[in-house]
């Protein structure tokens with residue numbers, strides 16, 4: 001890598017790299033990713049070990065503060081999060097302003113952004129205590145906002161957090177409990193959610209994370225920066241792919257389950273169709289997260305006694321693509337989103353909440369990257385361009401124009 005960080009903006013030297021395929025935007029000590037060999041590590045720890053042995057909030061601590069917590073550190077962190085799970089009652093009025101069929105991602109981004117208005121000291125420079133409080137607040141409140149965005153969509157009354165529950169169980173309770181019947185969180189479901197969130201927790205300078213850093217570089221608040229990240233994540237080429245995958249698998253099933261037809265369509269550029277959940281900007285051999293998720297999907301479906309025909313279609317598609325020249329040449333393999341939707345469905349999470357689940361998982365990564373960017377005193381992000389428009393020309397009055 002060549003570091004051109006010292007060149008002044010008057011140097012006349014501009015690199016053009018559309019989509020930043022080979023451009024590093026920063027130095028970072030958070031996540032190591034080797035796309036050729038399918039390696040992903042958070043702060044040095046392999047994703048496989050963390051997914052198997054850790055918990056989501058422990059991983060969040062690791063990403064944000066750089067080290068795995070000791071027991072007292074973890075206890076303090078969990079307790080701080082627990083006491084901040086409520087959101088200001090006035091926020092409910094904002095929920096009420098959304099139409100009933102509003103997408104939960106739209107509600108989530110708006111409500112997370114509105115936290116800046118509730119905590120205005122979060123804009124600009126903050127002392128370490130204020131910064132820490134912003135981090136705790138967003139970690140604690142985002143599951144409440146996410147669950148309430150779903151309740152709003154369903155037209156159901158919201159559930160207030162139950163702080164004796166762990167992070168994932170509390171979210172599931174707020175999402176699914178209804179006033180008309182008892183709700184017990186199924187530990188299989190809470191464990192699977194925990195694993196999925198860990199797998200999504202950070203992925204270095206992807207589209208949404210770069211957005212968080214770029215917005216944060218103006219010293220915008222953590223809430224505004226994360227809200228911008230949520231919007232970037234919503235797009236179907238990024239986090240929105242998990243919803244698109246399940247919708248694609250459903251339509252293949254409805255169309256008779258002919259996977260070859262869809263493989264052929266994806267190869268034909270004129271069709272405009274892409275196999276959702278396939279391909280990755282960085283992984284060119286396999287996505288290590290997809291391997292773990294595929295195994296977890298099998299386990300969860302078995303444990304919950306669910307037979308999902310869509311899983312068979314997913315496996316057929318993967319198998320067909322693995323042996324097809326088009327996919328081999330372009331190194332297109334299933335990515336993290338290919339199997340995550342199948343698990344979310346088995347857990348009872350509705351399709352339009354899939355990307356919200358991704359956002360909950362990615363939150364610690366966004367926070368860690370925002371914090372690192374501030375601590376390393378990065379300058380405001382301001383890319384240049386190669387201008388391709390007109391040279392100078394004179395203004396014409398409206399009657400003189402053709």
Ligand code: ACO
Nearest residue numbers: 237238239241266274275276277278279280281330335337
């Ligand atoms: N189906 C069919 N063809 C594909 C697919 C696909 N899913 N993905 C890439 N290709 C083809 C492209 O048409 C292109 O072909 P060409 O070289 O003949 O023109 C080649 O593979 C390279 O693709 P690019 O779009 O240039 O690769 P890029 O790195 O820009 O994009 C991306 C990566 C966005 C993930 C892409 O593979 C894609 O659109 N996949 C489907 C959406 C998806 O699953 N997104 C989730 C990504 S993971 C995440 O965000 C967590």
